[in-house]
Amino acid sequence: MNKFEFVAPCHFGLEAVLKKEILDLGYEIVSVEDGKVTFTGGVDAICRSNIFLRTTERVLLKVAKFKAETFEELFEKTKLIPWENYIPVDGKFWVAKATSIKSKLFSPSDIQSIMKKAMVERLKVKYNVSWFEESGMEFPIRVTFMKDEVTIGIDTSGASLHKRGYRKLVSKAPITETLAAALIMLTPWNKDRILVDPFCGSGTIPIEAAMIGANIAPGMNRSFLSESWTHLIPKKTWYAAIEEAHSLIKEDVELNIQGYDMDGEIVKAARENAKLAGVDQYIHFQQRSVSDLSHPKKYGFIITNPPYGERLEEKEELPKLYKEIGRTFNALDSWSYYIITSYEDVQKYIGRQADKNRKIYNGMLKTYFYQFMGPKPPRPKKEFEN
Structure with missing residues (x-):
């Protein structure tokens, strides 16, 4: 070979x-x-x-x-x-x-x-x-x-691989699908854990999480430039890869993923995008502000991409917004939360030092992935036979 x-x-x-x-x-x-x-x-x-x-x-x-x-x-x-x-x-x-x-x-x-x-x-x-x-x-x-x-x-790809084919409608400052997937993979989240994105926009983080949880390959529903290179790649090699991707999907998986946003229209767009990605059954989208976020379950994950304040008038609102984020997230005191933003005063206004902070370049924009860890949930007790 x-x-x-x-x-x-x-x-x-x-x-x-x-x-x-x-x-x-x-x-x-x-x-x-x-x-x-x-x-x-x-x-x-x-x-x-x-x-x-x-x-x-x-x-x-x-x-x-x-x-x-x-x-x-x-x-x-x-x-x-x-x-x-x-x-x-x-x-x-x-x-x-x-x-x-x-x-x-x-x-x-x-x-x-x-x-x-x-x-x-x-x-x-x-x-x-x-x-x-x-x-x-x-x-x-x-x-x-x-x-x-x-x-x-x-x-070999053609259009960039972040273009999975499901995101027909986008919010004002969308995160790319490749970056969203990477952020999820940087956390210990898995399909058995709750995941909430309170600034979900057009739904990219919840959709990528659902695709990871159901083991849906990101390139299954799009084409690639090199598919036409039949002198180099036999068609059967493409068919074999697609068959492999289909065989690995977890059809019976149960996921608890939620996406919230203040903008009702963008929530509708997120639902449409999730439907196109084939994961709408795994995600609950709702119009809701971050200050209204609460959850009855004791342990869970928040992974989110809140506003950065790239425009001057938005920057003035950031201290108030991040204080609100801090109040809401810290009330979920046994949850872990992960925030990507270019705003450098996050820890000051959230009122807590991040356990980890990773620098990631989103294009030319320097962003930080702040990681606030909650306690690990207790292991489920094993049942022993008499």
Whole structure:
């Protein structure tokens, strides 16, 4: 079986979560760096990682890694890559994205242009043609420069993997599906525990939790760019991965997940999104403010993404809001609660120091995942026979 290397990018600060997911799929880790995990696998890894991974943004088929400090060096080394092993004669290929950090070559448009020329020159010779129609399958290339080291990959996913296909309606400041899944996976929550999101917006955190609880693969209801690469991936490999995903769903699972929001319209949208995700039966959505939050059960989890106050007029309201959050959450004194926000005075206004605080970059925005742990519930007593 041919082995390939893959690069899976993720939010900065969530590499360990993604690494565990990849290991759980049975693939070998090559490296873990800021914002990405590199791993190896056969051609089946393209299908399975796209369908099963909850916390990566996309899966790149890595084709080369080298050092380049000049455009001439970039051209020559790009030209040496065996592009004909991946791209057929009628394939459409382009450098979709170029990023550069602390490198001598930093202009994305120049990098894209030079690399495309090098690819064309290579494939002209290999296919003995002078012009490419580019009417067939698509092969978007992504390249990153880090301290003059170049990593080149072909995007197998297409639309970002956070686009699961269920979120047709969104709230004002939605959290991405990949980030929501990662936050849940950073906590000890499991399908047997209560989960409440009192700022649920369009329902992303409760929906991702329900999908995790019912073991529904995040990529089951969408398509991927590499599905058309039949010269590299047999159709039966995709069918096998989808069949595997269906076989792992826990149809009879019982979940206690609730989502609340003050905005009645956005609560309706959350219900619709949950229906599209196939998890509406597991989640109770209700219009309710955070100050009205209470629960009869003694132990539970709150995982939430409250307003950050990105606009000036909203910032002035934040002390009042976070005091209210503190009063409400602290009244549930045996619960654990987890808050992601860019607001740095959370602990001051909640009135309690977080047990853990993890820095996570949501795009370019630095956020903090504050973790306030409640006591562990007692183990259920075992019944012994006489």
